[in-house]
Amino acid sequence: MADKNVLIIGGGVAGLSAAVELANLGIHVELVEKSNFLGGRAIGYACKAIENTCVKCGACMVEEKLQSAVSHSNIKILTGSQVQNISKNHRFTASIQQEPLVIDREKCTNCGLCLDQCPIDRAILQGFSKNNHPFYAVNKERCLYFKDQSCTICKDECPETAIDLEKKASEHTIEADAVLIATGFQPFNPKDKPYGYGRFKNVVTGLELERMLKQSGRVKKPSGNKLLQKIAFIQCVGSRDVKLNHLWCSKVCCGSALRMARLIKERQPETEITFFYMDVQTFGKDFEQFYKEVQENIRMIRAIPGDFYEMDDQRLKVNFVDNPTHETIEEIFDLVVLYVGINPIEDIGTLSRMFKIGPDEFGFLKTDDKGISVSKTGVFTAGTVQGPMSISETIAGAGSAVWKILKYFGE
Ligand SMILES: Cc1cc2nc3c(=O)[nH]c(=O)nc-3n(C[C@H](O)[C@H](O)[C@H](O)COP(=O)(O)OP(=O)(O)OC[C@H]3O[C@@H](n4cnc5c(N)ncnc54)[C@H](O)[C@@H]3O)c2cc1C
Incomplete structure (x- = not known):
């Protein structure tokens, strides 16, 4: 399996679970996440245990999957990234556009000084899990530097010189043997x-x-x-x-x-x-x-x-x-x-056209229950991109998508 590569689109609990399962089988995973942070919606959920007794809300499972994914040598993660185009000729070739990584992952120590010093509310975003490294991101919509270059406080104050406001967007090409769409839902x-x-x-x-x-x-x-x-x-x-x-x-x-x-x-x-x-x-x-x-x-x-x-x-x-x-x-x-x-995500139409999977009557991307049509194309779906489901159902569904991918690989 070491020669197989899977592209996963979406780093919520569905994408992370599938990535970890595939990676544990020796398959290389490229995980493309649109936002600055992994974990999707559910990484922001609170544990609802009462007097230390678990009520099975699922919140901790997301953190576990995130922690396993970021430390796995078979998983390569691209945050702030989206698939622009995809073509298939035996294998898939995807072009990925990545937003500038203004805060350097290697240099940042998650000290939080950038957030403390920033004069504009929500111009520095903070994740919900410290397993997301960096734990901070510059919000270009609100940052004064990206408006009129009038402020460089975060860059000037960063003791690790981890912030480069002039960083440019980058493009990547990913070759993959199968694609898993795990782009989740829109509240x-x-x-x-x-x-x-x-x-x-x-x-x-x-x-x-x-x-x-x-x-x-x-x-x-x-x-x-x-x-x-x-x-x-x-x-x-x-x-x-x-x-x-x-x-x-x-x-x-x-x-x-x-x-x-x-x-x-x-x-x-x-x-x-x-x-x-x-x-x-x-x-x-x-x-x-x-x-x-x-x-x-x-x-x-x-x-x-x-x-x-x-x-x-x-x-x-x-x-x-x-x-x-x-x-x-x-x-x-x-x-x-x-x-x-x-609700279905807003760009479901783009994904549906890109991968030639029709949305269902409500706008979710459903796979064929028997896995026939989808497994022939090498494109799979998992999680709430298919419709409403809980965290544990999402994890189970990601497992089933992995099984279908293995079947597609002939294993
Ligand atoms: C109000 C509310 C409360 C909930 N409470 C619970 C609860 O207590 N317990 C429970 O089990 N479940 C709960 N859920 C459900 C839970 O949120 C989902 O089961 C879970 O988030 C599904 O994970 P996912 O990975 O499918 O989707 P998401 O969490 O939506 O993650 C999808 C990821 O894909 C990324 N993405 C989207 N489009 C693209 C793209 N084009 N390219 C790259 N990346 C992309 C997104 O940025 C996101 O990170 C709740 C849901 C709601 C609405």
Whole structure:
């Protein structure tokens, strides 16, 4: 197998898992990741263990895969990179465009001085895992140097001279015997829903809440560190929505939100949590017991609220129809968390044309279940690029993609 090379597009948990499995079999892997950091969405998720007892949220598995991938000698990683073209003549030949690597991986010691000294908010980005080296990246959209060259503070202050703001983009050519597309999902953007997302400070998404918990261990109001008494969780934002023609269930959000609500309740027992939902998706074999415990501490309301209003003190007025009485109730919350659904990524059309795999009716890139058509072309898919799934399902699916690749190689 040492003569085989696989190109993996996407460095989330799907791409990382497949890379590690292939690499362990002696296959060379070239992993191309669009963003500056590996780990995909799930590397920003908080561990939801209660009193050191694992609740199987999957967050730690992503870190494990990331750690194994970055230290594996059979895996070559290109971050800030995208496939521009691909052709096949026995093998695949892919041209890759890589953004300038402004922070030198070899020189950077992850000291964080660049972030501390930078005068512009979010001009230096920070990853969620220190296994991502460097742990920092320059955000060209916000950096003053890339706007008008008026600031070089990060470069000047870096004690390791690891920052080169004039670094140019580079091009690479990769030869591969098979390609795995693991480009993941796009969270639904709730800005067009009547929930004030992007306008009201104290309306956040479930993914933003995950990152907040991962970074600081507690929930705070984005408007300021004032008392947090009441949180509303709203499920199915952008999922099972006829008006949007997003009819699918994102499957993972109920489990994720309920585990999160229980974690917050344990860490901040003074906070009251209300959970607005349509139906609760069951998950895992311990679901019944878990759900019973959750209902003792979390107020469950089977309704999806209508419009929200922001009050002068930045709390939120939420209207909903009470299910048994059909009365409209108005209630005030300090923080509202929107559990946004799993959508196909925006450039799914480009990938679909490049690899000649048609998206399914919802826009996800599905492989043939029997693996027939796909295994003949040498192009495979894994993870949420195929549709909603959890971290453990993603890892299992990546394993199955590896098996199909081996079958394609005739092993
Ligand atoms: C609100 C919410 C909460 C969730 N909570 C949980 C939970 O508690 N437990 C759980 O098990 N699951 C949870 N999930 C699901 C979990 O996020 C996914 O299972 C997991 O992220 C799937 O990994 P992936 O690798 O398929 O995709 P992603 O995490 O999306 O990673 C894909 C990677 O591909 C890269 N990429 C995209 N396009 C390109 C391109 N053209 N070229 C190169 N790279 C590209 C992206 O930058 C990204 O790094 C949740 C999902 C949501 C929406």
